[in-house]
Each structure stands twice: as structure tokens, then as C-alpha cells.
Amino acid sequence: MVMIDGDLRDTPIQDGEVTPYDRAHMQAYLRLLDAAAAHADWREAAALVLGLDVEADAQRARRIHDIHLERARWMASAGYRHILKGRPAG
Structure with a gap:
């Protein structure tokens, strides 16, 4: 599944809770984490x-990639706890 550019945020995601946006983009977060772990080029991850x-x-693509990878890392280190505890989104 490839995301649709118009569905992606251009600004950093600062929420301290899991949001509906996070839930909608969970698969992309996981795939970005996999790509980073495999040392894939950011351009390939941004495109695929x-x-x-x-x-x-390229500048916009890099910014959006980095924003979403950062949020994916937050989800992996802290955000998942919100889901496990059954907290409501956003």
C-alpha cells in the first residue's frame, strides 16, 4: 500500500497521544521503520x-519522510503504550 501525497502532513506531529492520523498511517510508520532498519535510502522509502x-x-519529500519516520520512532518507543492501554485516539 502506497500513501497518497495529499494525505500526508507537511508539519511535525507533536501530539503526546496517539491520534487518528497516527492510526490511519500505522502501516506507513511500520514500513518506514523497516526501511530505516534495512538502511534503505530515504528517497526510496519516500517514494515507495x-x-x-x-x-x-526533494526538499519537501525529505521533510515529509523525516517527519513521518520521527513519528514512527515515537510510536515504537512510547506511542504504542497508549494503544495497549486502550486510550482513545486524539
């Missing part, structure tokens, strides 16, 4: 996982 046109705007 997030559906971004890296050639058209």
Missing part, C-alpha cells in the same frame, strides 16, 4: 512508502 515524487521536490 509515502508515494512522494522525490524528483519533483
Whole structure:
């Protein structure tokens, strides 16, 4: 499943709770974590996982990739606890 560019946030996700956005993008977060663990090039992950046109705007693609990878890492280290505890989203 490739994400649709228009569905992706361009700004950092600062919420301290799991949000509906996080839940909707959980699969992308997992795939980004897998790509990072495999030392995949960020451009490949941005294109294949997030559906971004890296050639058209590399700076924007890098920013969106990094924002989502950072949030994926937060989900893996802390956010998952919110889900396990059954806290409501956002």
C-alpha cells in the first residue's frame, strides 16, 4: 500500500497521544521503520512508502519522510503504550 501525497502532513506531529492520523498511517510508520532498519535510502522509502515524487521536490519529500519516520520512532518507543492501554485516539 502506497500513501497518497495529499494525505500526508507537511508539519511535525507533536501530539503526546496517539491520534487518528497516527492510526490511519500505522502501516506507513511500520514500513518506514523497516526501511530505516534495512538502511534503505530515504528517497526510496519516500517514494515507495509515502508515494512522494522525490524528483519533483526533494526538499519537501525529505521533510515529509523525516517527519513521518520521527513519528514512527515515537510510536515504537512510547506511542504504542497508549494503544495497549486502550486510550482513545486524539
